[in-house]
Amino acid sequence: MKIATWNVNSVRSRLERLTNFLFRHQPDIVCLQELKCLEEVFPYNEIRAAGYFAAVHGQKTYNGVAVLSREEADEIRCGFEDNVEDSEARLIWARFGNMQVISVYVPNGSEIGSDKWHYKLAWLERLQKYLIINFPDKDSPLIICGDTNIARDQLDMADPPAWENTVLYHPDIVRPFESILKGGLVDVFREKNPEGKIYSWWDYRQLAFPRNDGLRLDYILTSRPLAARCTAAYVDRDERKGEKPSDHAPVLAEFD
DNA sequence: ATGGTAGACGCTCTA
Numbered sequence: 001m002k003i004a005t006w007n008v009n010s011v012r013s014r015l016e017r018l019t020n021f022l023f024r025h026q027p028d029i030v031c032l033q034e035l036k037c038l039e040e041v042f043p044y045n046e047i048r049a050a051g052y053f054a055a056v057h058g059q060k061t062y063n064g065v066a067v068l069s070r071e072e073a074d075e076i077r078c079g080f081e082d083n084v085e086d087s088e089a090r091l092i093w094a095r096f097g098n099m100q101v102i103s104v105y106v107p108n109g110s111e112i113g114s115d116k117w118h119y120k121l122a123w124l125e126r127l128q129k130y131l132i133i134n135f136p137d138k139d140s141p142l143i144i145c146g147d148t149n150i151a152r153d154q155l156d157m158a159d160p161p162a163w164e165n166t167v168l169y170h171p172d173i174v175r176p177f178e179s180i181l182k183g184g185l186v187d188v189f190r191e192k193n194p195e196g197k198i199y200s201w202w203d204y205r206q207l208a209f210p211r212n213d214g215l216r217l218d219y220i221l222t223s224r225p226l227a228a229r230c231t232a233a234y235v236d237r238d239e240r241k242g243e244k245p246s247d248h249a250p251v252l253a254e255f256d
Numbered sequence: 257a258t259g260g261t262a263g264a265c266g267c268t269c270t271a
Contacts, residue, residue: 110271
């Protein structure tokens with residue numbers, strides 16, 4: 001089983017890249033973030049022609065998440081369903097038999113102390129609560145993929161001092177993220193690449209990609225029994241090259 | 257403190 005996660009930065013402007021990616025890798029599941037479109041204009045036909053079903057939680061201009069799959073999901077749910085008023089499409093859950101897959105797009109946070117920063121902190125608390133309430137069986141097959149907008153530690157940053165106390169690396173977000181992991185999830189990329197210094201995002205500006213001045217912001221997290229069956233995890237850097245790349249490269253993991 | 261780039265939308269916001 002092959003799983004991928006990719007912040008595509010607009011699914012419509014990245015459609016040809018995405019279908020080529022699907023053809024090249026033949027993943028079973030792909031979690032997408034930053035669709036930047038409503039469900040009614042999501043390119044279902046092209047994705048279906050590429051051999052995939054799509055569970056979509058869309059939003060105009062911003063955010064938007066999806067789960068693409070070879071087999072159609074048995075059940076789909078959007079958002080935390082926690083009665084908090086929230087118009088941002090940042091989480092979708094899909095069930096395939098007893099396996100559950102979640103695509104997440106954690107808020108960026110803009111600037112420390114800003115309204116968006118406080119929204120990010122609150123969102124992470126809601127995510128933690130959501131996981132505790134909805135996934136009490138820590139041994140059931142669960143996969144959470146997405147752009148967390150969080151680097152865990154120095155191994156996830158090319159230039160750690162540059163990111164100290166920014167919205168992408170700050171104790172107030174690293175702490176809850178580590179707490180979520182301790183709740184029974186494994187960062188399978190880290191497990192397979194303990195030496196770190198491999199990134200999934202590079203700013204479009206200042207030649208960040210050619211200088212490999214990146215961060216690892218995109219994660220594949222799984223429950224422990226699934227993680228034990230992970231055979232490989234890697235970043236497809238080629239997708240950050242060439243014409244019109246997303247600023248994120250896909251992260252992939254394979255399971256026996 | 258600013259600006260560098262990209263995408264969607266509509267002359268600005270978000271990342």
